[in-house]
Amino acid sequence: MSCFCSRGEGVGVDNDKLGKKSKSTRGSATSFSFRELASASRGFKDVNLIGEGGFGKVYKGQLSTGQVVAIKQLRLDGDGHQGNREFVTEVLMLSLLHHSNLVKLIGYCTHGDQRLLVYEYMPKGSLEHHLFDTNLERKALSWKTRLDIAVGAARGLQYLHCSANPPVIYRDLKSANILLDDNLNPKLSDFGLAKLGPVGDKTHVSTRVMGTYGYCAPEYAMSGKLTLKSDIYSFGVVLLELITGRKAMDVTRKPREQSLVAWSRPFLSDRRKVSQMVDPLLQRNYPARCLQKAVAITAMCLQEKPNLRPSIGDIVVALEYLASESVSEVIRRGHAMRSPLQKPLQQTDTETHRNHNN
Numbered sequence: 001m002s003c004f005c006s007r008g009e010g011v012g013v014d015n016d017k018l019g020k021k022s023k024s025t026r027g028s029a030t031s032f033s034f035r036e037l038a039s040a041s042r043g044f045k046d047v048n049l050i051g052e053g054g055f056g057k058v059y060k061g062q063l064s065t066g067q068v069v070a071i072k073q074l075r076l077d078g079d080g081h082q083g084n085r086e087f088v089t090e091v092l093m094l095s096l097l098h099h100s101n102l103v104k105l106i107g108y109c110t111h112g113d114q115r116l117l118v119y120e121y122m123p124k125g126s127l128e129h130h131l132f133d134t135n136l137e138r139k140a141l142s143w144k145t146r147l148d149i150a151v152g153a154a155r156g157l158q159y160l161h162c163s164a165n166p167p168v169i170y171r172d173l174k175s176a177n178i179l180l181d182d183n184l185n186p187k188l189s190d191f192g193l194a195k196l197g198p199v200g201d202k203t204h205v206s207t208r209v210m211g212t213y214g215y216c217a218p219e220y221a222m223s224g225k226l227t228l229k230s231d232i233y234s235f236g237v238v239l240l241e242l243i244t245g246r247k248a249m250d251v252t253r254k255p256r257e258q259s260l261v262a263w264s265r266p267f268l269s270d271r272r273k274v275s276q277m278v279d280p281l282l283q284r285n286y287p288a289r290c291l292q293k294a295v296a297i298t299a300m301c302l303q304e305k306p307n308l309r310p311s312i313g314d315i316v317v318a319l320e321y322l323a324s325e326s327v328s329e330v331i332r333r334g335h336a337m338r339s340p341l342q343k344p345l346q347q348t349d350t351e352t353h354r355n356h357n358n
Helices: 015-023 034-040 081-096 127-132 143-163 218-223 228-244 260-268 271-277 288-301 312-337 345-357
Strands: 049-053 056-062 068-074 105-111 114-120 178-180 186-188
Touching: 034 056, 034 068, 034 105, 034 114, 081 105, 081 114, 127 178, 127 228, 143 178, 143 186, 143 228, 143 288, 143 312, 218 228, 228 260, 228 288, 228 312, 260 271, 260 288, 271 288, 288 312
Parallel strands: none
Antiparallel strands: 049 056, 056 068, 068 114, 105 114, 178 186
């Protein structure tokens, strides 16, 4: 669901431009024929469907090389302008941007009115799935795993904000766009709404308001003025989801609890109430001091005024510290509880963490 959607101007697809761009960059994207991708996905049958949203459908497929991939078939609206725009943006962005916490674009297809994107396959699905899927067989993500996911997502965002030149504003940061590999390492995906950030003396980029309701920064939703700090607000909402196990927007809840940010404000401003907002699935298995600091970081990201929000670089440093502190706390607890006959603690903790993630 978008905050607001307005149709942009037409964007044509220049196949020669896409091919030239992809061949000239490291980790170049391949141009596939529609027949190749149809074969890879078994004719785009529902049995291979692994995701669906406003952008279209995503299918699991296997290329002739044996490589397992995810194939996104974009849904073109009306005359296809918006779908074309997002397709071109994503191909060009991911052909130029390369980081371990960004999903890898393998290739694309432009056949008639078909627009398809081929990505590396992320076997563990999205963070949204792990936090909110009601499947009772699903294991809750541990506190340590949630911190690790937050750190990885923050590193991906740091690359976009600080290493890309000019900087890139992601504009659609949400738990559904954070995908997880076999080891639950996160990668940011879906760059169709990404924008090049302001350069020189400019403080913002003026653009039509798009994104997902519940994650949009208030100043961007009201004015269309997009800054790097707009992404910081969205990241704060994701942190809130990781801490609480609640959706950014949930219309199935009571009216006062539907907006996660609005519901959480009283807890964020009172340290004595912080434990009341934590995901019950964690069963209080988290270091209290670490929780307090994670909530403090979240509250700073969700400041109403953009200039009061921290930079992504500061967030990465803070979260990396919390993740290491969380491990130290687990080790200290283990030393206090284990008997002399137990295995060495470091090995035990590692095995426990690995088994939990599996």
